[in-house]
Structure formats: C-alpha cells, structure tokens
Amino acid sequence: MKKTNLVVGGSIIVIVFAAALVGAIGTPYDPTQIDAADRLAPPSWSHWFGCDEWGRDVFSRTLSGAAITVAIAGLTTLLATAAGTIVGVSAGFLGGWLDKAVVAVMDALLAFPALVMAIAMTTLLSGASLAPVIALSVAYVPYVVRVVRTGVLTIRQADYITASSIMGNSAAYTLARHVAPNVVGLVTVISTAIFGWALLAESALSFLGLGLPPPAASWGGMLSDSRNYFADAPWLAVVPGLAISFSLLGVNLLGDGCRDLLDPRMKRA
Amino acid sequence: MSMAPGSPILRVDRLQVSTLAGRRIVDNVSFGMLPGEIVALVGESGSGKTTIGRAILRLLPDGLACTGGDIALRGDSLTATPPRELRKIRGGSIAAVFQDPMASLNPSLKVGRQMMEALRLHEDVDAHEARLRCLAMLERVRIENPQRCFDEYPGKFSGGMRQRFMLASVLLTHPAVLIADEPTTALDAIVRREIMEQAVELTREVGTAILLVSHDLGMVAQYAERSVVLKGGRVMDQGDARQVLLQPRVDYTRTLLDAFPERALAGGGSTRRSPLVRVRNVDVAFRKSRKSILSRKEYVRAVRDVSFDIRSGEVLAVVGESGSGKSTVGKALVDLYKPSRGEILFANCIERSGGGKGGARTRPQVQMIFQDAGGSLDPRMTIKQAVAEPLRAGGIAAAAERLRRAKDMLAEVGLGDDMHDCYPHQLSGGQRQRVGIARAIVGGGDLIVADEPVSALDVSIQRQILDLLKQLHSAYGLTYLFISHDLDVVEELADRVMVMQRGCLVEIGSRDAVFDDPRHPYTRALLEATPRIRRVAPSRYALASLTNRHADPPSGHRFDVPAAEPPEHAVERACMVEVADDHFVRCIPSVECGGTAGSRGEADSEDLPWA
Numbered sequence: 001m002k003k004t005n006l007v008v009g010g011s012i013i014v015i016v017f018a019a020a021l022v023g024a025i026g027t028p029y030d031p032t033q034i035d036a037a038d039r040l041a042p043p044s045w046s047h048w049f050g051c052d053e054w055g056r057d058v059f060s061r062t063l064s065g066a067a068i069t070v071a072i073a074g075l076t077t078l079l080a081t082a083a084g085t086i087v088g089v090s091a092g093f094l095g096g097w098l099d100k101a102v103v104a105v106m107d108a109l110l111a112f113p114a115l116v117m118a119i120a121m122t123t124l125l126s127g128a129s130l131a132p133v134i135a136l137s138v139a140y141v142p143y144v145v146r147v148v149r150t151g152v153l154t155i156r157q158a159d160y161i162t163a164s165s166i167m168g169n170s171a172a173y174t175l176a177r178h179v180a181p182n183v184v185g186l187v188t189v190i191s192t193a194i195f196g197w198a199l200l201a202e203s204a205l206s207f208l209g210l211g212l213p214p215p216a217a218s219w220g221g222m223l224s225d226s227r228n229y230f231a232d233a234p235w236l237a238v239v240p241g242l243a244i245s246f247s248l249l250g251v252n253l254l255g256d257g258c259r260d261l262l263d264p265r266m267k268r269a
Numbered sequence: 270m271s272m273a274p275g276s277p278i279l280r281v282d283r284l285q286v287s288t289l290a291g292r293r294i295v296d297n298v299s300f301g302m303l304p305g306e307i308v309a310l311v312g313e314s315g316s317g318k319t320t321i322g323r324a325i326l327r328l329l330p331d332g333l334a335c336t337g338g339d340i341a342l343r344g345d346s347l348t349a350t351p352p353r354e355l356r357k358i359r360g361g362s363i364a365a366v367f368q369d370p371m372a373s374l375n376p377s378l379k380v381g382r383q384m385m386e387a388l389r390l391h392e393d394v395d396a397h398e399a400r401l402r403c404l405a406m407l408e409r410v411r412i413e414n415p416q417r418c419f420d421e422y423p424g425k426f427s428g429g430m431r432q433r434f435m436l437a438s439v440l441l442t443h444p445a446v447l448i449a450d451e452p453t454t455a456l457d458a459i460v461r462r463e464i465m466e467q468a469v470e471l472t473r474e475v476g477t478a479i480l481l482v483s484h485d486l487g488m489v490a491q492y493a494e495r496s497v498v499l500k501g502g503r504v505m506d507q508g509d510a511r512q513v514l515l516q517p518r519v520d521y522t523r524t525l526l527d528a529f530p531e532r533a534l535a536g537g538g539s540t541r542r543s544p545l546v547r548v549r550n551v552d553v554a555f556r557k558s559r560k561s562i563l564s565r566k567e568y569v570r571a572v573r574d575v576s577f578d579i580r581s582g583e584v585l586a587v588v589g590e591s592g593s594g595k596s597t598v599g600k601a602l603v604d605l606y607k608p609s610r611g612e613i614l615f616a617n618c619i620e621r622s623g624g625g626k627g628g629a630r631t632r633p634q635v636q637m638i639f640q641d642a643g644g645s646l647d648p649r650m651t652i653k654q655a656v657a658e659p660l661r662a663g664g665i666a667a668a669a670e671r672l673r674r675a676k677d678m679l680a681e682v683g684l685g686d687d688m689h690d691c692y693p694h695q696l697s698g699g700q701r702q703r704v705g706i707a708r709a710i711v712g713g714g715d716l717i718v719a720d721e722p723v724s725a726l727d728v729s730i731q732r733q734i735l736d737l738l739k740q741l742h743s744a745y746g747l748t749y750l751f752i753s754h755d756l757d758v759v760e761e762l763a764d765r766v767m768v769m770q771r772g773c774l775v776e777i778g779s780r781d782a783v784f785d786d787p788r789h790p791y792t793r794a795l796l797e798a799t800p801r802i803r804r805v806a807p808s809r810y811a812l813a814s815l816t817n818r819h820a821d822p823p824s825g826h827r828f829d830v831p832a833a834e835p836p837e838h839a840v841e842r843a844c845m846v847e848v849a850d851d852h853f854v855r856c857i858p859s860v861e862c863g864g865t866a867g868s869r870g871e872a873d874s875e876d877l878p879w880a
Contacts, residue, residue: 158644159639159641159644159645160644160645160646160647160648162605162637162639162645163637163639163645163646163708164647164658165604165605166603166604166605166635166636166637167636167658167659167662167712168659168662168663169658169661169662177647177658178647181647181649182647182648182649
C-alpha cells in the first residue's frame, strides 16, 4: 500500500522526463514555427493540443517547455541540495561558531520569500541563461540547510555516534560512515520537494516574463500568453496548466514514496 | 482460586481484550480486589498487565477493544456505563498514577491549580476549602513547604516530587481503587521506597485498594498482599503475593524466580590482582549553560575527587542513584569526557591528565556496552557490519577478514548465520544487546565499561544477557566496569562494589563486605530501600519505616555525607578510611588531626590503600 505513492509518482515523473527528452530531441512540429493559417486552431488530429495565436503547435511547445522546465528545476535541485547538504552537515556536526554563522545567514535568507528573491536575482543577472537556476538555488539552499542541520543535530546525539567515537574512529570517518547515510533519507525527501518548488517557481518566473526570452516555449510563458485568448481558445491555458499540476503531483507522490522506502525503520521485519 | 470473605470492591471477570485483527491481548483474566487491599499484576512486557489497568479505566488505546467479560465496581458493571458517568468514576472512584508523572501533569499550570481542579471536578467544594484540603494532602505526602510548592510549576520539581504530587492529587478524592502502573520504575531506590511507603500508608488510612502493575518482583513481594502472575495475557497463577512468588506452584513463576539474579557463593574478589586502570583524584566538571554571554562561566562538578583502581580481570560495579556521577566515571574511562583534574592511568602509562594533550595513544582498549543497545547501533548498518567496525579502527585492513571475525563473534554471542544481515530494528531488545556486546568484545578490548546493560530488559532476557556476560568474562579474561542501579544484578556479577553519592566515592569494598556489612549511611539507606526478593521477610506485610541504624564510624572520624552543592573551593577534608580488609569508607576526621587528612594529597597518589 505504501508502494502506491512511489509507483504512481514514479510513473508520472518518468512520463514528464520522457516528454522533456522528446522536447529536447525533436518535436512533431518546430515549436517556434509560425503559421498564420492555423491561428488559434482547436485540437485536431494534426494538432493534438491545438494551435496558439501565432499558429504554433501547442503539443510541440508543451514538450519543448517540459525540456526547459525539467532542465532548470533539475539543475536547481542538484545545486541547492548539494550546497545545502554540505553546509548543513558541516554546521550540524562541527557546531560552534561555524554553526552560529550558518544559522544566522540562513535565517537572513529565509526572511525573503523565495520567489521574490528569485525575481530580484533574475533581474540582476538578466541575460545569463542560467540566471533562473542560480537565483532559485540560492533561494532554496536555506531550506535544505535547515532540514539537514536539524537531522544531523539529532543524529549527533545518538548513542551510535558515541559508540563510533569510543571505537577510535576519526570524526571524518564517523561523518562519512554514520552521519551521512542517516541523512540520505532526509536529503531525498527535501530534494524532491525542491524539485517541485523549482518547477513551480520556474513557471512563475516565465509567467512574469523573467524566464527564457520568447519565442522559446515554457509552461509559464504559455500560460501567460493564453490569458488574452481564454474565451476563444481555452486549451491554450488548460494544457500548460495541466502539465504543471501533473508534474507537481508526480513529484510530491514520489517524495512521499521515497521517504517510506528509504527509512529502514518503516520496513516490516 | 479462593475468594476472601467480604465483597470485592472491584471485580474483573473473564476479561478479554483483543486487537482489531482479533489477536487476544488479554485472555480470560479474572480477579477481585477487596477494599484497602494491594493486588499486584506481575509479568514481563507483553503480558497484558498494563492493558488490564487501562481496560479498568476504560481507556484502551486505539486498536484495542474489550471483547468479552466484565469489570464491576461495587457490583456495578463498568462496561455498560455511559461515557458521561465514566468520567465521574475515573478520578473519583477509580484513580490512576502512571510511570511518568510529567506526562500526567500539565507543565504550564501551577501544581496547586491542577490539584484543585481534580478535586473540584468531583466534589462540590469552594476554592478556599479545596486549597486547604490540597495543602493538607501535600503535607501528608511529606512535601516540605506545601504553601510554596502550591504556586510552582511542575517543571521545577524532581521526578520523585512530581510522583508525590500525583499521588496527593489522586488520593484527594478518596478513590476506592488506585491503579498504579509502574509508579516508581523511573525513580531512584530511596525515593521509590519513600513513595511506596507513603502510598501504602495513605491508602490504608483512606481504605483505597491499589492495583499495582509492575515488572519488579521484589517490590511486589514487598508491598502486595495478593498477586496475579500474567504471561501473554493469561493468568498463570494468583494468590497470596509471597506464596505465589516465593514458593512458586507453576513453572512460569519458577522460571521468573530462577531468572532473578542471585549471589553466587564465594565471590572471587578477595584476591588482589594487579591494577589495569588507576583513577586518581579525578574531577569531571561541566560548564553550566550561561544565562547571558556576560555572566561568569559556572561549572558543575559531576565527579568530585574520585580515586580507585580497576583490577585486571575483575568485575567492579558502580552503584548510586541518578546524578551520582556513576555514568560520568564510565564515560571518562572511555575518553568521552576529559577529567578537569586528576588523571586516569592505564597500566602505568600516563594518559589524559587534567588539562593539556600529549597522552600516549598506546593504552589498553576500552569499549562500552550501552543501556539502549538499539540506539547504539547505526540503523543503516547490518549487524555484521556493525560488529566488524571496531576492527577497522583496530587496524585490520582486509574487509573480508573483518567480516569473518565479526561473524565468528556474532556466533559466539548466540546470533546465528541467518541473522547476520539483519538491521538492528529487525531484532528484539535482547538480540540487540547481544550485538552490542559482540561489538564491544570483538576488537580484543581489555576493559569493558557496561552502562546499565540489562536495565531495559525483561527478567528472563536479563538472565540470558547476564549469563552471556559472565561466560565472556571468563572466556576472554575481560575486566568489567559495571555501572548499574540494580543491586540484585550487581550482587550477582560484581567482585567489588563502589558506591557513589553526589559525585563522590563514599564506599568501596568487596561485594560481600559492601552487601553484608555496609558502613556508610548512604550505602545502608540504598541497600535498605531496595526491595530484594530473596530477602523479603516471610512474615506478613508490615510497614518498615526507614530505620537509620548507622554503624559506628571508625574511631576519630565521622561519616561524610557529600553536600548537594558544595561551595566551589571548599576544603574537602574527607578521606577514605579502611574499616576492614580491602573495605574503605569516606569519613571526615572529627578531631583536627591534619596528619590523616593530609595523607590524601597528590604526592602518594600511586599507592592509595583503597585502590
């Protein structure tokens, strides 16, 4: 029963990643090709999801958008998780002034809403194609640090850490062999959460026009463009909207499933 | 089963409690309680004793339900009582005290208010009268200065004080039945004794019957009049408490009694062996957390000027109540705490002297066995990996060789091949402790510090682990520093015993000397307070008030009882005086004879007579 989350979430994520792959390799139509004849064409056999106000194929644009969104969200997750885990584990395990400094900086960062900070940073870094990735990573690192550091603080109190030190193991070995494996579960769960947030935030940034510049396709951008045509062509809003919701659902289910799977104490003996 | 004359106040009749899946937790249990009687439910974990208590309160946890039988209070069935009526009965006619008083006390309400609330819920009294009755009750449970305690929050008090508050507040309403579920398990021996005696005395006055739920056979034999022995939810035997427990008629009770620790004849501790570790004038101090960054650094001395030897191949037990510093001594030996003063010498190589580094790393291996074996094992390592781990630090490079040795060791502690790839959470408590022991011994350690290794285990499992510890002790020629508050276990295992109080060593000697001829008042109080199943007098139950039969101190001395908070730089004049061969007691020279007191200076620390 617990596996259901993992299977359903995993399948959704596989579909989303497959779509992204197709979007990156080759779509049925060129996602940026304008065709006046097909302007606002409803869904049909030749254009499954219809066409937008420029006559571009919405299906192709959705796939292409998937590639961009997944790439940005994935990179953000990798960067934020890696940086956050390193900082969080060191701060939690070593303690002392380093810990105090890290907590102070992270609290300061957390005081800004992530999206507002991402908007500010994207504006500052405008032009760079990795601007959203860097901006979102910086915004999410504090969340990873907070979760990982708290986890490490609990683990550090455990008798098995004491036992390791009595055995004569070095701090580095204890960190690598006993502390790190026990935060893997936490890191996995927080990283899936961040993938979800980053996906949503990327859409929000493109919706606000801060994503990749047009004519590149992105789900947020498509949603934004659809506003003026909603009455005539509702599919323009429904398709990217569903794409975003569907991906988020998958990410969240996968996150829950991973946590259940990775925590050995939840397994039945 | 014979019912005593008179009608029972509480009657449990063929009670059945089952899980939703239909497994019976309590099966066909019947017993009765007379007014003012103390009835004990005894059994190991999983025997259903707590569940029965809960069923009587009609407070079964989710997933359990009463599926048969009846519980009647004064002849009225409780199973048919509507919830509204039940609330009046609970806390009114039937009261309960649990193991953890803090879980029953609201930390954000003053003690007095909580007591008055309970009273006024059940009786129509005005605030003034309620206050007076509460204060009177607090005085009855011997709380000093009840007026002041009344306006304090529960967090201010020790576990024993909190349990006294609980007792006072539940007895305010003069309940007919008091369900006491392991009421003193979390408390130290002396406090435990006081609370039990007060509970018995009070309930005698009021006529309350006590249902004592406990795993502690000694305590049951001491205080209960009748007892019901449970196993797996079934009644094994019931009747007069002492007969049932001390002259067991059924196999199960006999097994329990046999499993109980017992002193072996002829303790081998009398022979003097060469010291493996010398502990000299060791202080361990901890910094108190400062209220502000500007305030002065303050220290708590958890261990105060303690000196002793651990002799090669012996079992040296450390006893004392919580906060006596016994665990701190153990942790200083495994290098978890640095002594702030004094030194710990391993087989003549100076190491870890107070302050400064530079101790040689060549020292005998010291390993540790923890009380919570589960917590001491990494949840992400199989037990095979866990046992192999100390070998890595011990310098065995080949992983295959480490695993092979780990497997041999696991086999030796009685864990078969099929278990070697298990994770700790897949094992039982006893099996986990076996893994902990295997890990401590596998590296060829000389000294094993065992910190309450069997305290969390049931009697029968405790027996197995004790046997294993003894067997390994002789097979490997190990030396144990055995830290425990359980005097029964200590009496069985130890060659020598050291008694600690408030961070000080107050008495040290061979096991027989300390147990049979205790000299220090604290040792005496400790021994008297612990109910010992093998020493329960066969006579009928009687309240034995704490008699302070002090032995005479050695001439020219008086006994020293360490102060709770000694002034920081007080001149400690106490010294260890030999009262019998190899048996020393902490005393203060009563006359000014500087010679004796001065002898405990640092100069001749190599050859302390009591070490």
